[in-house]
Amino acid sequence: xKHLIFGNTAAGGLKHAFRKQNHQIISFPIDFSAGPIxxxxxxxxxxxxxxxxxxxxxxxxxxxxxxxxxxxxxxxxAEIKDGDKLIIWTCENASEQIGLRISCxxxxxxxxxxxxxxxxxAMKEYMKGKEIEVIxxxxxxxxxxxxxxxxxxxxxxxxKEMRQTFEREGEEILKRISLARSWKQGEIIDELETxxxxxxxxxxxxxxxxxEEETFxxxxxxxxxxxxxxxxxxxxxxxxxRIRSLIQSGYxxxxxxxxxxxxxxxxxx
Numbered sequence: 001x002k003h004l005i006f007g008n009t010a011a012g013g014l015k016h017a018f019r020k021q022n023h024q025i026i027s028f029p030i031d032f033s034a035g036p037i038x039x040x041x042x043x044x045x046x047x048x049x050x051x052x053x054x055x056x057x058x059x060x061x062x063x064x065x066x067x068x069x070x071x072x073x074x075x076x077x078a079e080i081k082d083g084d085k086l087i088i089w090t091c092e093n094a095s096e097q098i099g100l101r102i103s104c105x106x107x108x109x110x111x112x113x114x115x116x117x118x119x120x121x122a123m124k125e126y127m128k129g130k131e132i133e134v135i136x137x138x139x140x141x142x143x144x145x146x147x148x149x150x151x152x153x154x155x156x157x158x159x160k161e162m163r164q165t166f167e168r169e170g171e172e173i174l175k176r177i178s179l180a181r182s183w184k185q186g187e188i189i190d191e192l193e194t195x196x197x198x199x200x201x202x203x204x205x206x207x208x209x210x211x212e213e214e215t216f217x218x219x220x221x222x223x224x225x226x227x228x229x230x231x232x233x234x235x236x237x238x239x240x241x242r243i244r245s246l247i248q249s250g251y252x253x254x255x256x257x258x259x260x261x262x263x264x265x266x267x268x269x
Contacts, residue, residue, distance in 0.1 A: 002026060002080065005089040006099035009140035014089065017144035017151075026076045029069045032102070033094035033181045034238045039174055041074060041106060052179075057237040058260070077103065082111040087155060091139045092120040093233035094183040098173055101188075104163055105170030114158035122146075122154035137233035182232050196234075196242055200226055201251060204268055216255045216265030219243055223261055236261075 002024045005011050011027030018025065032040075035052045039045030050067040057063075080086065088103060090096040100116070107114070119139045126146060127134045136142065142150070158166070169188075178190035203225050207217045223239045240261045246252040247266065256264030 002084060002086045003089065004028075004077070004086055004099075004103055005139065006096045007031065007138065007140055010089065010096075010138065010142075013140065013142060013144060014147055017147040024076075026073055027069075028073050028099055029066045031095045031235045031238070032098035033183075033232075033234055035179060036177070037098070037173065037181075038177055041102065041174060045174075046071065053237075056241050058240070074106070077106050080107065080110055080112060084110075085113045085115070087115040087117060087151070088158075089117050089119060089139050091118065091136065091233075092183060093137050094181045094188055095233065096139060097183050098181065098188060101166045101170035101173055103170070104158075104166035105174070108167050114163060115155045116158050117150050117155045119147075119150060122150040125154060126150070137231075193245075194242075196226065196230070196239065197246055197251070199230060200239065200242055200246060201268060203229060204252070204266060208267060216253075216267050218265050219254075219261040222266060 003014060003018070004026045005014050006028045008027070008029050011025060011029070014027075015025050030049070035056075036048050037045070038048070040049050046067065050063045050070075053066075054063045086107075088100055090100045104114070119142050120136055123134055123136050123142065123146070126149060173188065176190060179193045180191040180195050182189045182191050182195065200222065204217060204222055207222070207225070208215065211217075219240060222243060223236045226239050227234075227236060243252065243261075243266060244258060247254050247258075251269055252266045253269045254264050254266045258264055
C-alpha cells in the first residue's frame with residue numbers, strides 16, 4: 001500500500017505507525033495554506049514558493065532541503081503506476097485539503113485505486129461513547145495507534161465523481177494568487193495576508209491585561225497561544241512572520257533580538 005500525507009510531523013507519525021510494514025509513505029513537506037502556490041507543481045511555481053518562504057520565514061529553516069524533498073515527492077507521485085493502490089490522508093484544514101486536491105489533479109489519467117482517510121471524522125468516530133471529546137485540526141495530532149486504527153477501519157473509496165471534482169478543484173487551486181488560504185464550511189477560501197493579525201493583537205492585549213503594564217511577552221509564547229485559540233490550522237512560522245510584520249508596520253513594539261521567536265518579546269504599541 002502507498003500512502004500520501006501532508007506535513008512533516010504527520011508524515012513522521014505515519015512512518016512510525018507503519019515502520020514494521022512494507023508500506024511506502026509519500027509526503028509533501030510544506031504547508032499549502034501559506035505562501036504562493038500558483039503552478040506549484042512546475043519549476044517556476046516551486047521556485048517562487050520556496051523563495052517566498054526563505055525571505056519571510058526564519059527559525060533556522062533550510063528551505064533548500066524542503067524544496068528538494070518536495071520535488072522528490074512530485075517525482076514519486078509521477079511514478080505511481082496503473083493498478084497501484086493509494087490512500088490519501090487529510091483533515092479539516094486548508095493545507096491538507098489543498099494537498100488532496102492538487103494530488104488528485106496530478107494523478108489525472110492514472111488507473112489507480114484511491115482511498116481517503118479524513119482524520120478529523122475518524123477521530124470523532126474513534127472517540128464516540130468515550131467521556132472525552134477530542135477535536136483535531138491536523139493529522140499531526142494523531143498518534144501511531146490511532147493512525148493504524150484509522151487505516152484499518154476509517155477509510156472510504158474515492159469514487160469517480162469525487163475524483164473528478166477533486167481534480168477540477170486542484171487545477172483551479174494551482175491558478176490562485178493568494179498568499180493565505182483558510183478552510184471554512186467545506187471550502188478553500190483565499191484570504192488577505194493580514195488574516196490573523198487581529199487575533200495576534202487581541203491575544204497580546206489579553207496577556208498584557210493579566211500581567212504588568214510594561215511587560216513584553218515572549219514571541220514564542222504568543223505564537224503558541226494564537227495557534228491554540230485559532231479555529232484554523234497553520235504553522236508557527238506563519239504566525240511568527242505575521243508578528244514581525246506587525247512590528248515593521250508599527251502595531252507592535254519589541255525588545256530583544258528578532259533572530260528567533262524565543263529571543264524577543266512584544267507588546268501592543
